[in-house]
Amino acid sequence: MARPKKRFQQLIEEIDRTPWGPAEQALVSEAVALAVEIGDERLEYEARMRQTASANMGGATDVMLNSFAWCLAHHEADPQRFPADLDNGGADLMWQFKWMAASLRSSPAFSQDQIAAVLDDMEKHYRAGGLGLSGVLTARFEDAWDAGRIDEAETLRVQLEATPRDDHSHCDACGRSQIAGFFADTDRDAEAIVLVEEMIEGGFSCGEEPEHALSRVLLPYLRAGRFDEAKTAHLRSYRLAKDNPDNLRIVANNIVFAALTGNEARALALVEKHIAWLAHDGLNVDAHFAALAALAVALDRVTAAGYGDTPVRGADSPALVPFFGEHEGRWSAAELAASAWTAADRIATAFDERDGTDGHARSLGRMRALSDEQYDVPIRSDAFVAPAPSTAPVDADGWFERAMQLAQFGAEHETLDALPRALEVEDPYKRAQLLSMRLGILIAFERADEALELLPQRIAALRAAGRDEQAALEEHLGLATFGIDTPEATADLEDAIADAASLPAWSRGDLALSRAALHLQAGEADAALDLAELAARSFAEADDTRLANTTTLVAISAVLRKGDMEAATALLDRFLSQEDLSTGHRAQALQTRARVRGGGNSYAEGAADADEVCRLLAELGATRALGDAHLLAGALWEDADEPEKAVSRYRLAAHIASEGDGDSTGVDFRLARVMLRAGDAEEAAELFGDVLQREEEADVAAGSRAMTASMLARSLSAAGEFGQAVGAHSYASELFGQAEEHADQAMSMTEQAKILARFDEHDDAIELLESAAETVRRAPEAVGALSEVLHSLGQAYGGRGDERAFALFDEVAALAQQHEAEWLLADVTDSRGRALAELGRIDEAVAAALTAADGFAALGDLGSAGGSELFAARVLAGNDRAADAVPLYRSTIDHAADHPPLLQVAALELGNVLESLGRHGEAAEVRALVQS
Incomplete structure (x- = not known):
């Protein structure tokens, strides 16, 4: 054994x-x-x-x-x-006693006598063990509150408050959270908020805290008009609670918050994400009650917003039948709301019959009364997406036009979807055109066997349309004119082009266009361009505008492949000025021009083109292509430094991807990134967390997960969640290490160290920076990361008066000179001055700071120049050289003209220095700068 x-x-x-x-x-x-x-x-x-x-x-x-x-x-x-x-x-066992009474109370299957027996048994064990009774009073308070015996609960609360704390009392976090919840439940919102804010400021935490406490004061914050605090509390509470099904009550509180604050789409998304949690713990019926009431409130708001017919994903799970009953098909939001109210009412009745009170009925009444409350607290992580303004064709001819437009844009999947209804047209030539599209798409999808089986239908349709010569040509060439790329097909195609003089103009154009496309695929731009010109002349002769325009787009692609952006732009502009363009061709040309403009740094103009592509594709019902177009528009608006516009485009792309089989995770990463850039740090952190979770579940490569974790850490820092940010940076570092991406690993360690230093954990910060320096030297080609890490370590050493700082500053300065990084050279020179000051080397410190200021000023960075001069002035003033400091303060003020905070600080300090020198008039003049 x-x-x-x-x-x-x-x-x-x-x-x-x-x-x-x-x-x-x-x-x-x-x-x-x-x-x-x-x-x-x-x-x-x-x-x-x-x-x-x-x-x-x-x-x-x-x-x-x-x-x-x-x-x-x-x-x-x-x-x-x-x-x-x-x-x-x-x-310990006595502490666990507190959980037992709460667990029995959470299900009406246990009688009040059983609960009372457990509480009495608990008190007996506590007294027998010589333990304090704080834990017992807590359990009795919870029992009275949950049963709706509010007066008794209040008496016990007061008694508990007067009872000395002991080892079996609730921890500070749990105790404050519990009482805050009771206060909120008994209309003492201000007192609830005070308790939770004291808890947050004190840094108290526990297993489900502070997320539970934060969720309990969401409504009190709203009712107090403190919307910013409410939003921050919601986002933090939900982010901390969303991964543990035992946090059903916490999530329920957050769902209600989203519903009441105009975020109905977010409320629905949270319902769909967590509705399965109802089946997690069969005995926690009280949590089911809270969740069902929250779902009902949220889905009522979704219905009121005009989306009552929206299907609620996940609600049709067999595991949820005991809650909602049997249902034919998918539950709509309106239907599920009614069923949730019914289920909550059924549970409330069972509890109240068990307890002999109306506690749960009153609780349900308060939830229903929330229909009168509405607050405006926008959260942009979710939004309803209006249906694309596309009208479905009503007959086969309409579907023919739809399929033609989709094909002309290049929306292959949507074209295939439209073809079956379009092929019901009676006109044989229209059928022949549609079959040509299907053949080309099948070849593009590498389904040549299916294409070969379909070819006889195309030939028969051509003959029925009186196109015998084209039928004979395709019968001879097989799939060569539909894009198949084999040596035999290519040879046959070239022979046919050589002998094409006797063929009709349309057939000559078709042969030339087919060969031009193959040249283009092979990167043979000049040959493709020559044949495109031949095809264009032939289609013009045949009076086929559609294929003439298709050929022009191929020619533009060839010009782009040659790298002649100026010529391609001119061609695109001229092409888009034509009045005979179809919607599909116009959308394709606009998308091409959007990419060209983006490549030429004309981001806003390119984004405008991409937005127009989205409008046109929405008209055509090209869903998958529309998602890609929104993604392009988002990327271009992001590059144009218009993050607000990028957010809406990425959100639409994410919605389309989630509805189909697109890369919703990749789109959500982009959306989170641009939300962070737009200043929505909390929402970005939540979304990055979701992306990381999906990547973990899909076992995505470590390097990709590391990038997501790193962005999550940045978002958490921006949101003020520094403790979690440290953990996220640590995880990112670990993942970068697994991927052997040493520069990124070192940068994650450096960011983690900066946060630790901010909270005076300097020993840990330096230890991390030393490890980061060792790591980054394994990637010497990453000059930016190398200089950043070594500079940060040098600053940390310098702050402690450690001489090792100077060798690191020398190394960073050498890198800056080698790579002509003038700003970095000025910055590291400033750091050198600060380190010298720590060692008491005053003249050297001032000289270095002024050298840095000159470097910044030469680059036009007057704010940084003023910062260096301010430091030099402070060093002199602090070492009994006030008179020498005066001209440096004045120079700082000159450089700070466009930097009010720097100007204010410098003017106030100079005034004090002048006062100490007895120069009172000058001091008054300088201080007047602050008041003006």
């Missing part, structure tokens, strides 16, 4: 260092099973004590109750062998 026991001990150690979650739960289950297999009840006790805590955190109420009962029975039978406290840093 030695080896199994050793494995058991390894499991226990691993459990104790693994965060709550699926991995930890699996380890606990393995430990319990192994202890049972070994047959050692003492080991089983150790495992089951941990299982109780694990199940509590994971929302496995049935497992928790059974595990606790087993442990309590063994403890009562032999307290020495099975002590209440295993001293493992986790919850």
Whole structure:
């Protein structure tokens, strides 16, 4: 048995260092099973004590109750062998007692007598163990509050407040959160907010805190008109809660917030994302009640916003039938809202019958009363997308026109979708044209066998249309005129072109165009251009405007392939000025010009073209192509430094991708990135978190996940979530290391170190920077990362008066000179001055700072120049050289004309210096600058 026991001990150690979650739960289950297999009840006790805590955190109420009962029975039978406290840093048996009463209360299947018995048993054990009664009072308070006995709950709250805290009291985070929830529930919003804000400012946290507390004050914040705080609390609460099904109540509070703040699309998205959680814990019926009421409120708002017919994804899961009942087809928002209210009312009745109160009925009444509340707190991570303004054709001829337009744009998938209805046309030549499209698309999709089977239909349609010569030509050439790229087909095509003089003009054009397309695919732009010109003349002779315009687009592609952007732009402009362009051709030309303009840095003009492409494709119903067009428009608006416009385009692209089989994860990454750029850091962090989770589930390459984690860290920092940002940077660093992307790994470590230094964790910051410096030297070609990391480490050393800073500054300066990075040279010179000042080398420090100022000024960066001069002036003033500091302060003021904060600081400090020198008049004049 030695080896199994050793494995058991390894499991226990691993459990104790693994965060709550699926991995930890699996380890606990393995430990319990192994202890049972070994047959050692003492080991089983150790495992089951941990299982109780694990199940509590994971929302496995049935497992928790059974595990606790087993442990309590063994403890009562032999307290020495099975002590209440295993001293493992986790919850002891008496602490777990608090969870039991709450768990029984959460299901109406347990009677009030059973709950009271558990509470009495808990108090008996506490008194017998000589423990304080704070934990017991907490449990009795929770029982009274949940049952709707509000007066009793208030009495217990006051009594609890007067009872000394002990080792079994709720922690600061949980205690404040609980009372804040009670205050919010009893219309004491201001008191609830104070408790939660004290909790946040104190940095108190626990298993489900601060996310639960933040969710409890969302409505109080709204009612107090503190919308910014409400939005921040919502985004942080949801981001922290969204991955654990045991947080159903927290998510429910956040769903209600989204519904009441004009974010109905977000509310629906959260409903769809979390509706499956209803089936997670069958015994936590009170959480089901809260969630169902929240769903009902949200879906009512969705319906009121005009989207009641929207299907609610996930609601038709068989696991949810016990909540909503059987339903034919997909649930609409309006239907599901009504069913959710019914289910919530059914649960409320069961609880109130059990408790002998109307507590749950009153709670449901408060939820219904929210229909009168509305607040404007925009959150842009989700939005309803209006249906594309496309009118479906009503007959085969209409579908023929639709298919032609789609093909002329190049929307191959949508063309294939339209063809079956279009092929019902009676005109044989129209059928022949449609079959030509299908053949070309099948070849493009590498489905040549299907194309070969279809070819006889095309030939028959040509003959029926009286195009016998073209039919004979295609019968002879096979698939050569439809884009198949084989040596035999190419040879046959060239022979046919050589002998084409006797053919009709249209056939000559078709041969030339087919060969031009193959030349273009092979990168033979000149040959493609020559044949395109031949094809254009032939189609003009045949009076076929459509194919003449198609040929012009091929010619433009050939000119672009040659790299002649100026000629291509002229051709595109002339082409788009034509009045005979079809919608498909116009959209294709505009998309090409949008890309050309983007490549030429004319981003706004290119984005305008892309927006027009989106409009035209929406008319054609080209869904997949429309998603790509919105993505292009978003990218161009992003490059044009118009992040607000980019957000809306990316959101539409993301919606289309999520509805089909597009890359929604990639689009969401772009959307999150531009939201961060637009200043929506909290929303960006949430979306980056979702993207990272999807990438983890799809086992995306480490380097890609690392980039997402790095962007998540940046968003968290911008949102003020520095603790989480440190963790995200650490994870990004780990992933970059796995991908052997050493420069990026070092940069992630550097960003992490900067946050640590900000909170005075300087030893840890320097240790990280030293590791980053070792890492980045493995990528010497990454000059930007190398200089950034070495510079940061030098600054950290310099701040401590460590002489090692100067060798690093020398190295960065050499890199700057080598690569003509003048701004970096000035910046590192400024850092050198600050390090010299730390060592008391005053003259050298001032000289370095002034050299840096000259460098910044020469580059036109007067703000940085003034900053360096201000530092030099402070060094002199702080070392009894006030008179020498005066001209430097004056120079700082000159450079700070367009930088009000710098001007204000410099003027105030100069005034103080002049005052100390007895130059009172000058001091008054300088201080007047601040007031003007």
